Amino acid sequence: MNDVLLRVTDLRIAYGAGSRATPAVRGVDFEVGRGEILAVVGESGSGKSTIAHSLIRQLPDEAHIGSGSIVFDGVDLLSLPLRAMRTIRGRRIGFVPQDPSHSLNPVVRVGEQIAESLRRHMGMTAAAAAQRAVEILREVGIPEPEVRARQYPHELSGGLRQRVLIGIAWACSPDLVIADEPTSALDATVQRHVLDRMQTLARTHGTAVVLVTHDLAVAADRAQRIVVMEQGLIVESGSARDVLTAPAHPYTQRLVAAAPGLNSRRLTPSARVGDRAETRDRRVLVEVTGLSKTYAHRGGAAPAVDDVGFTVQRGTTFSIVGESGSGKSTTARLVARIIEPDAGTLRFDDVDITRWKGEQLRQLRRRIQVVYQNPFGSLDPRMTVRAIVAEPLRAFGIGDRRSRAELVREIIERVRLKPDLLDRRPAQLSGGQRQRVAIARALSLRPEFLILDEPVSALDVSVQEQILQLLVDLQDEFDLTYLFISHDLGVIRQVSDSIAVMKDGRILEHSLADEVLSRPTHAYTRELIGAIPGAVAAPNVSG
16 A cells, blocks of 8 residues: 555454453554545454554553554554653544543533644644634534534534534544544434544545444445454455455455345345235224423423324334434333323224323233333343343233243243343343343233334444344234334334334324335435435445
8 A cells, every 4th residue: 555654563452461361353454544544344342442542542451452563654653652642642643432422521611622632732822722623613514613612512412522522633633533433323314414524524634534333334435445353353354345345254244234224125024934924914003193292491391292193003113213302212102101192192902092090001011012222221230131031921920930931931032042041131141132132021921012212223233133133023923013213214124114204303204114215205304315324335235
C-alpha cells in the first residue's frame, strides 16, 4: 500500500496474567493508508474493540500487549513514553467512542468540552477556542450550534451527542480517527446522518479512519477496505466489494448472509409441518381502535401515542417501525395492558379487554406475553435458567414439580438451547442464549400472542438472524401471533406480514409488508428505507 499511515504487525493482546491469561488478539497484521477508511468487522468477543483501544494505548489495566508493533507515521506507538503518547492522542489521533452518555462530561457544556481539546492541543486562547467550538458543531451538522454549545450533554439527543464526540475527535484535524462502534446505539436515520458527517469530514480533512463495527452492512457502505475478525484473528481482508461479493471465509459468508441491510428476503419456517398453514384460522385476534396516551412533563403534556388503530390476524406478524420517541414501545405496552390508555379500545379474540383489572387481567397474561429488548435486564440474575422458565408455571399453578421440570426441558429444547444450560444463571450465558431463555419463559404458558419489543437490537447480526429464524419457526409450530416492535427496517422486512410506520405518536402508513417496503407512500417511510445499512452496497452483492 502506498503512503501507509498506520501499520500494525503481529499484535497480541491478552486479558489477565500467567496461566489465567485469556488471548483477545492473536497475531494481527493490517495497514491503513492516508485518507483511507478501513472497517474492522466482527462480533462481540472478536477482539476488534481491543484493537481500537490499543491504537491509542488506552487498554484496561487487566489487558497486556504481549508482542507486536503499532507504527504510526513511522513511529512505534508502543515504544513511546506515556507523556509523548498523550500529545499524539487527540492532536494527531482522534477517537470516537461507542456510548456518548458515558463519554461526555455531564457537568460541562458541550462547547467547552470541544474548546478544551483545542486549548490543550492547539494552544488556542479561550475566546478563540470557544468560537472554533461553535464552528465545529456546525461542521458536524448540529443545528443552532451557538445554542447547543451552551447546553449540557443530557439536553441533547443521542444522535446529537454522538456528533459532539465526532466534533471532539476531528477538532484538531488529526491524521487518523478511530471510531469504535460510533453509531450502534442510534436509530437507522440518525446513524446514516452521523456516518455521512463522519465520511464528509474524513474526505474534507484527508483523515484516515479505522471504523470498528459489528455490522458488515455499515462497513460495506462506508469503507474502502474491510478486515474481518473472529476470535482474535483476522480471517479475511480485502476491498469492500470483494468481501461482499466473494467472501472466502465461512465466517465472513455467515456475516454477509446475516446482515439485515444486505438480506432482503422474508424468512420462512425451517421445516413446515404438513399443510397446517393452509387450514389455520386467520381471523382477527387483536383489534386496536383510537388508542392514545399522553405523558405530563415540566413543559406541559406530550402525546406519546395519538389515535392509533390497527388489527392483527391470527398466526401473522404485525410490525411497528419507527425511531426512538416515535411511540412504538408505548403502543406495545398499551396493547400488553402494562400501562393504561387515556382513550381508545383494545379487543382480544373479539372481547373488549381495555378496562380489565385484577384476576381477569392476570388470566390474560396466560394468553399474551412480552419479550423485551434487553434479556439481561429482564431476567433475574439470582435465578437459574430452570427456575426462570418454570416461574410462570408455578405462578399459575400449572402442574407439579415433576411435570413442570419436563415442560421446562421441552421448552428449552424448542428454543434450541442445550439442557446443560438449565443450571446456569443469566450472567453465565451469551446475549443470544439469554434472549432464547426470555423467549422460553414467554412460551412456557403456551400464549397465543407474543409482543416482541426490539427483541434483537442488542445482539450481533448473526445472532440476530438465529433469533429471528427461531421466532419464525416457533410461530409456524405453535401458530403464534406476533406484534413486533423495531427501529430497524432491515430486521422488520425479514419477519413481517404487515408493517405500520410510526412517528411522533401517530401511524403514518400501514399495509402489507411488500406494499410498505416496495411502494411507500410517505416521505418518512422512504427516508427509513433509504437509511437501512447496506443500501449503498447492496447492489454490489448481486453485481
